[in-house]
Amino acid sequence: MARDDIRIFDTTLRDGEQAPGCSMTLREKLRVARALAELNVDIIEAGFPAASPGDFESVKAIADEDLGPVICGLARCNPEDIEKVHAAVRGASRHRIHVFVATSAIHREHKLRMAKEEIIKSAVGAISMARELCDDVEFSPEDASRTELAYLAEVVTAAIEAGATTVNIPDTVGYTVPAEFDELFRYLKAHVPGIDDITLSVHCHDDLGMAVANSLAAVRAGARQVECTINGIGERAGNCSLEEIVMALATRAEFFGAGTGIETTRLYPTSRLVSSITGMHVPRNKAIVGENAFAHEAGIHQHGMLQHASTYEIMRPEDVGLSRSNLVLGKHSGRHAFRDRVRELGFELDDFETNSAFLEFKKLADKKKDVYDSDIEAIIMSSDATSPGPWVLKSWRVETGTDRDATAHVELIGENQQTTTATADGDGPVAASFLALEQATGIDLELKKFEVHSVSVGEDAQGEVTVTVSHDGSDYRGHGTSVDIVEAGSRAYLEVINRVLRRRDRGARRPTPPTRATI
Numbered sequence: 001m002a003r004d005d006i007r008i009f010d011t012t013l014r015d016g017e018q019a020p021g022c023s024m025t026l027r028e029k030l031r032v033a034r035a036l037a038e039l040n041v042d043i044i045e046a047g048f049p050a051a052s053p054g055d056f057e058s059v060k061a062i063a064d065e066d067l068g069p070v071i072c073g074l075a076r077c078n079p080e081d082i083e084k085v086h087a088a089v090r091g092a093s094r095h096r097i098h099v100f101v102a103t104s105a106i107h108r109e110h111k112l113r114m115a116k117e118e119i120i121k122s123a124v125g126a127i128s129m130a131r132e133l134c135d136d137v138e139f140s141p142e143d144a145s146r147t148e149l150a151y152l153a154e155v156v157t158a159a160i161e162a163g164a165t166t167v168n169i170p171d172t173v174g175y176t177v178p179a180e181f182d183e184l185f186r187y188l189k190a191h192v193p194g195i196d197d198i199t200l201s202v203h204c205h206d207d208l209g210m211a212v213a214n215s216l217a218a219v220r221a222g223a224r225q226v227e228c229t230i231n232g233i234g235e236r237a238g239n240c241s242l243e244e245i246v247m248a249l250a251t252r253a254e255f256f257g258a259g260t261g262i263e264t265t266r267l268y269p270t271s272r273l274v275s276s277i278t279g280m281h282v283p284r285n286k287a288i289v290g291e292n293a294f295a296h297e298a299g300i301h302q303h304g305m306l307q308h309a310s311t312y313e314i315m316r317p318e319d320v321g322l323s324r325s326n327l328v329l330g331k332h333s334g335r336h337a338f339r340d341r342v343r344e345l346g347f348e349l350d351d352f353e354t355n356s357a358f359l360e361f362k363k364l365a366d367k368k369k370d371v372y373d374s375d376i377e378a379i380i381m382s383s384d385a386t387s388p389g390p391w392v393l394k395s396w397r398v399e400t401g402t403d404r405d406a407t408a409h410v411e412l413i414g415e416n417q418q419t420t421t422a423t424a425d426g427d428g429p430v431a432a433s434f435l436a437l438e439q440a441t442g443i444d445l446e447l448k449k450f451e452v453h454s455v456s457v458g459e460d461a462q463g464e465v466t467v468t469v470s471h472d473g474s475d476y477r478g479h480g481t482s483v484d485i486v487e488a489g490s491r492a493y494l495e496v497i498n499r500v501l502r503r504r505d506r507g508a509r510r511p512t513p514p515t516r517a518t519i
C-alpha cells in the first residue's frame with residue numbers, strides 16, 4: 001500500500017514568490033493555490049502577511065477560499081507579525097502560524113545583534129503568543145545548519161516546551177551536505193526531549209545544488225515534513241523542488257520507507273502553470289518536468305525503449321501528468337474534442353474560460369496545421385479569461401524592410417469598448433510595436449529583458465515571449481504567445497501595461513503605500 005507519511009509543505013507562494021522576478025498578482029496567487037490544492041499538498045504557505053498590505057490581502061484571499069490544505073502564514077517573532085498572520089489565515093478551517101528567528105552565530109552577531117538567551121526568549125514568547133491564537137504553530141530557527149549543535153538543541157527544546165507543534169530545520173543558505181545534515185537531524189533526535197511528539201520538518205535551499213539531496217537525507221534521519229516549491233523557485237538558487245522530492249520518494253519508496261499523498265499526475269500541469277505565471281522557464285533537462293525529462297534521442301536508448309520502457313525509464317511520464325500520446329488537434333476539431341483534451345491535460349475551466357480558450361484555439365488552428373498539447377497549455381495560461389484587461393489587442397500591423405525603420409500600427413479595445421489606435425516608428429518591428437502600445441495607453445515602460453521560447457514543434461510552432469520591464473522603480477513580467485513573435489511580444493508588453501494600470505487602480509483605492517519587509 002502506498003504510504004503518505006511525509007507531509008508536503010509548499011512554499012511557492014512565500015519563499016518562491018520572494019525570489020527576484022517571481023512576484024505574482026493576487027489573482028495569480030489564487031490560481032497557484034488552487035492548483036496546489038488539486039496537487040493535494042498538505043500545507044500551503046501562502047505568504048508573509050506583514051511584508052506588505054498586498055501580501056496580507058493575498059494570504060487572506062487564499063485562506064478564505066478554504067481549499068482543503070492547511071493554510072499557513074510566516075511571521076517574525078513579534079506580536080504585530082503574529083496577529084497579522086492570524087487575521088489573514090483564520091478564514092481557512094485548518095490554519096497555521098509559522099514563526100522564525102535566526103539562531104546561527106553569524107546572524108546573531110551581524111543581523112540581530114542579540115545574545116543566545118535573548119533569541120530563545122524571543123522565540124518562546126512568539127510561540128506562546130501564537131499558540132494562544134492557534135493550535136497549529138510551526139517554529140523555524142533560521143540558518144539552523146550553521147548554528148552550533150548544542151545551542152540548536154537548546155532552542156528546539158525551548159520551542160517544543162513553548163508549544164510548537166512543528167519544528168522546521170532550515171538550511172537557509174544552502175550550505176550543508178547530505179551526510180552532515182543527516183548527523184544534525186540524528187543529533188536533535190537524540191538530544192531534544194519531546195522531539196518525537198512534534199513534526200520535524202526540513203527546509204533546504206539549493207545554493208550548492210543539494211536541496212533535494214539534503215531534504216532526502218533529513219527524511220532518512222526522521223524528518224516528516226518537507227518544505228519545497230514548484231520548479232524549485234525561491235531565493236537565489238531556489239528551494240528544494242517539490243516535483244523532484246515527491247518523485248524521488250515515490251520512485252524509491254522501498255529505500256525510504258516513506259511516501260507522500262501528492263497526486264503526482266498534477267505535477268506537470270502545476271509546473272507549467274507556475275512557470276507561465278512567473279516567467280521562470282523550466283530548463284529542458286530539468287528532472288521530472290523538463291521537456292527532455294522523458295525524451296530518448298540516442299538510437300540504442302530508443303531501441304531499448306521499444307523492447308521495454310523500463311530499460312531506460314525509471315518513472316512513467318503519465319505518472320507525472322505528461323501524456324505519451326501528445327494527441328494533435330487541428331482546425332476541424334470541435335468544442336467537445338477540445339474540452340476533453342483540456343481536461344486530460346489537467347485543467348478545470350469554467351464555461352466562460354472554456355469558450356474563450358476555444359476561440360483562441362480556433363484562431364490558432366487557422367494559422368497552424370497541428371495544435372499540440374503545449375499549444376493548448378499556452379493558450380490556457382495566457383488566455384484573456386485569466387489575464388484581464390483593461391486593454392485588449394484588437395489588431396496590429398508592421399511595415400519594415402532593410403532600408404527603413406519599422407512603423408507599427410496598433411488598435412486596442414479599452415474598458416468601455418472604445419477603440420484606440422497609435423502609430424510609432426522604431427529600430428525594428430518589436431521596438432516600434434512597443435512604442436505604439438505605450439502611446440496608445442499612455443504608459444511608459446523600460447524594457448529590460450526580451451525572451452523567446454518555442455512552445456511546440458515544427459516550422460509553424462508558437463513562440464512564447466516573456467518581457468521583463470521596469471516602471472516607477474518596480475519590475476514586472478508579462479507573457480504572450482502567438483505564431484508571430486511581434487504579436488507574442490506585443491501581447492506580453494500589453495499584459496504588463498494592464499498590470500501597471502490595475503496596480504495603479506488598486507493604489508488609488510487604498511491609501512497606504514505598500515512597503516515590503518524583507519526576511
Ligand code: KIV
Pocket residue numbers: 015100140142143168170171172173203205519
Ligand atoms: O530559508 C529559510 O530559513 C526560511 C525560513 C523563514 C524558514 O525561509
Ligand code: ZN
Pocket residue numbers: 015170172203205235
Ligand atoms: Zn527559505
